[in-house]
Amino acid sequence: MSLREEEDADAGHLWAGVLMALRHAAAALVLLALLAAGPGRGEPDRAGRRGPGSQKRQSRSSEARPGRCSYTFIVPQQRLQGALCVSTAAGGADAGGANRSEAAALRRELRQQQQQLEQLRGGLDAQLQELRRDSSSVNARITQLYTQLLHDTISKKDQVLEQQRLETLLLNTSTQVLQLSARYTELEQKYEVLSSLVRNQSVQLTRSAPVQQPAEPQSDSMQPVEEVSDIQRDQSPALPQRDPPTTTPSPPTDHPFISYPPTKTPGPWRDCQHVLESGERASGIYLLRPRNANRLLQAWCEAGWTVIQRRQDGSVNFFRTWDQYKQGFGNLDGEYWLGLEHLYWLTAQAQYRLRVALEDWQGRQVFAEYDSFHLEPESDWYRLRLGRYHGNAGDSLSWHNNKAFTTLDRDKDAYTGNCAHYQKGGWWYHMCAHSNLNGVWYRGGHYRSRYQDGVYWAEFHGGSYSLKRAAMMIKPI
Numbered sequence: 001m002s003l004r005e006e007e008d009a010d011a012g013h014l015w016a017g018v019l020m021a022l023r024h025a026a027a028a029l030v031l032l033a034l035l036a037a038g039p040g041r042g043e044p045d046r047a048g049r050r051g052p053g054s055q056k057r058q059s060r061s062s063e064a065r066p067g068r069c070s071y072t073f074i075v076p077q078q079r080l081q082g083a084l085c086v087s088t089a090a091g092g093a094d095a096g097g098a099n100r101s102e103a104a105a106l107r108r109e110l111r112q113q114q115q116q117l118e119q120l121r122g123g124l125d126a127q128l129q130e131l132r133r134d135s136s137s138v139n140a141r142i143t144q145l146y147t148q149l150l151h152d153t154i155s156k157k158d159q160v161l162e163q164q165r166l167e168t169l170l171l172n173t174s175t176q177v178l179q180l181s182a183r184y185t186e187l188e189q190k191y192e193v194l195s196s197l198v199r200n201q202s203v204q205l206t207r208s209a210p211v212q213q214p215a216e217p218q219s220d221s222m223q224p225v226e227e228v229s230d231i232q233r234d235q236s237p238a239l240p241q242r243d244p245p246t247t248t249p250s251p252p253t254d255h256p257f258i259s260y261p262p263t264k265t266p267g268p269w270r271d272c273q274h275v276l277e278s279g280e281r282a283s284g285i286y287l288l289r290p291r292n293a294n295r296l297l298q299a300w301c302e303a304g305w306t307v308i309q310r311r312q313d314g315s316v317n318f319f320r321t322w323d324q325y326k327q328g329f330g331n332l333d334g335e336y337w338l339g340l341e342h343l344y345w346l347t348a349q350a351q352y353r354l355r356v357a358l359e360d361w362q363g364r365q366v367f368a369e370y371d372s373f374h375l376e377p378e379s380d381w382y383r384l385r386l387g388r389y390h391g392n393a394g395d396s397l398s399w400h401n402n403k404a405f406t407t408l409d410r411d412k413d414a415y416t417g418n419c420a421h422y423q424k425g426g427w428w429y430h431m432c433a434h435s436n437l438n439g440v441w442y443r444g445g446h447y448r449s450r451y452q453d454g455v456y457w458a459e460f461h462g463g464s465y466s467l468k469r470a471a472m473m474i475k476p477i
């Protein structure tokens with residue numbers, strides 16, 4: 001902007017010079033005109049064109065007295081210093097001749113000045129044009145610089161934005177790395193736990209191998225048909241485990257055995273109701289043999305109820321394979337799963353009802369009952385058949401009615417993936433679960449997990465609350 005103002009100032013000076021030159025030229029023209037009109041009285045119309053100043057000069061010249069100037073001209077000071085006096089006084093021929101010669105000299109002088117003025121004007125025009133060209137080039141240069149500055153500014157802003165974006169990206173990446181690191185640590189810990197479980201199972205298998213040999217089933221005999229599940233092995237006092245209750249039982253074998261002493265030796269009983277009817281009222285472990293079943297099993301009996309599942313302290317891992325869910329696992333006096341095959345035979349011998357007893361971490365106890373309960377055979381994936389609900393826990397199992405059982409290695413649910421992988425258990429998953437009593441036992445109720453994999457009953461505290469206690473039990477109608 002200052003350049004532009006400077007340029008304007010230069011142009012102003014130029015114009016002022018031009019005007020000054022024009023004024024001088026005009027004065028010279030007036031003088032020329034007056035000289036051309038002769039030494040007589042000036043013609044009023046010619047003088048009148050020069051404006052009021054000329055009128056005054058005319059009036060003064062009309063009053064000229066002998067010996068004094070008839071016309072007074074103001075000529076440019078560059079050439080003539082002071083006033084120029086032309087005497088027009090009437091007198092001798094010498095005086096007139098002198099005046100004429102002076103006038104001729106003046107005319108020459110004026111012509112010269114006129115020529116100089118023309119030259120000056122031409123020079124000025126050339127300079128003006130040159131200045132204009134300079135101005136245009138300066139303008140173009142300023143525009144170019146301004147454009148470049150704008151471009152640089154925008155580019156710097158872009159750089160700042162890009163830098164901010166990169167910083168954000170770096171921050172996010174760092175966070176992800178930290179999360180991955182934490183996840184890796186967690187996986188490492190899980191791997192350690194699993195490794196120790198595998199070692200324990202190997203030890204148990206080694207120790208139990210000799211016991212399995214004599215336990216071949218004897219069909220068509222009232223002698224116990226030696227069928228048993230992991231449950232018995234888990235709690236066998238004869239098979240001390242290296243670890244406390246958190247030890248995971250070994251996988252079921254083709255030729256199971258009985259190793260846990262029942263609470264009462266008599267039996268086997270058809271179910272716990274049969275135990276109760278036989279006068280055995282104490283809660284505990286009893287030997288059962290379902291009617292028409294070529295197998296013996298043990299279960300926890302409580303007031304005629306046959307407990308088929310129990311959660312209470314997270315001591316047993318319920319994330320198991322199909323075979324393990326089929327045969328059962330856990331500790332009969334603790335957490336356990338009776339086994340789908342046992343459930344099938346039990347519920348095939350009579351009409352049973354199901355009771356689900358739940359307790360939250362504040363000690364509140366609720367229940368859900370279904371007036372009929374049985375399973376289809378393994379060929380139909382132990383499909384759940386459930387009757388009407390009643391109770392005060394809310395109905396979170398009817399949604400699973402008529403659904404096949406799903407485990408981590410056998411996906412029979414309606415979901416595109418395997419629900420067992422997400423719910424960390426085995427259940428009659430649908431898409432996926434309103435109840436997940438075989439899920440992960442979390443301490444304290446509300447838990448944080450990527451998936452809803454706790455021990456939950458959706459109608460009682462929702463899917464993100466892991467219950468303290470849960471038990472499933474059956475009783476003939």
Ligand SMILES: [Ca+2]
Pocket residue numbers: 411412413414415416417418419
């Ligand atoms: Ca599926």
